[in-house]
Amino acid sequence: MSNHTTAMTGKAFVPVLSAENCTFGVPGTILFRDLCFEARAGEVIAMLGPTGIGKTTLLRTILLMNDIWQGRFQFGQDIGVESRLDGESSHVSVGKTDGRRRSNVLTEEWASDIRRTIGYVPQGSLLFPFLTAEQNVALPLRARGVPSKESMARTTQYLVRLRLNSLAERKPWQLSGGQKQRVAIARAMVAEPPLLLLDEPTASTDPTTTIEIGHVIKEYVKEGVRSAIVVSHDIIWSSTVADKMIFLGGDGAIQKFTTREMDQVTMIQKMKEWFSEPNGVSE
16 A cells, blocks of 8 residues: 555656557558557546547557557566567567566466456456356456455455445346446456456446446555556546546547546537547647
8 A cells, every 4th residue: 555655646656557659450450550658556547439440459459469569568667568560460578677677578478477467348248157246256366376265255345346246146147238247347356456458348337337337446546556448438427537538539640638637528529529520630
C-alpha cells in the first residue's frame, strides 16, 4: 500500500504500462502507427472508436498475441518488450532489469509470465462451460498454485464484489449474458494483477449493472499500483469511469482527452463532430 500512496501523491504516477511508438495491424493492413500512451497507477483509460477500427487488436497486441506490430511496451518498471516489423513478421525481444540488463528473444514462457501480470476480459466472456461460476473465477489462482484456503477466500471475495455469490454453483449456460460478463470480470481481478484489459465489459449488462461495474473497476485500480484499459462504444459511461479517453479514428487518427479537461456534454459533441469527418482529426 505504501507504493500505491507514493504513486498517487508524488509528482509522477507509477507507470503500469507504457506504449512507445507502437505500430500494429492485422494481415495486410496496418491500423495505427506510432501510438504512444501511458497507463498509470490509479488510472482508468477508455479506448473508443467505431467498430472494426482496431481497439481489440490493440488489446491483443498488449497481450503479445498479435504478430504484426513494432514499437515498445514497458510493463511496470522491470520488463520491456520491443518489436520491429519486417514485412508482416515481427522480431520481438524482451529485457528485464534485476540489477543488470538482460535481453532475450521473446519466448512463450516470457510471454506467459507477462500475461500473468494482466487481467483480461475478452468480448463474449469465454468462460469454461463445464466449470461453475466459482470455479471459473478461481482459475487464475489455481494456475498460480495459490493454497486452497487462500484461493477460496479470495474467490469468495470477488464473487461478492461482483454480486455473484448467489450464482457461484451455476454453470455458464445457467447464467445471463450480463452475469457471465461479471464472472469474467471477477476472474480477471481475482489474482489482483496490476493491469486490467477489458474489451466491452458492459456490452451485455443492464443499465444498473453497467454503473456498478464502472464503480468496481474504479475501486479496483485505486487499491494498489494498478491501472485499467477499457474498450467501449459507450462515450457517456466511459466519461464517468475513465481518467483518460483515447479516441481511435479512421486512417490512424487519434484524439486524447482527460475527463478533467471539459464537461461531458462538450466532450460528446466534439466526438460526434470528429467521428462525422471522413478521417478524423489527429492532435
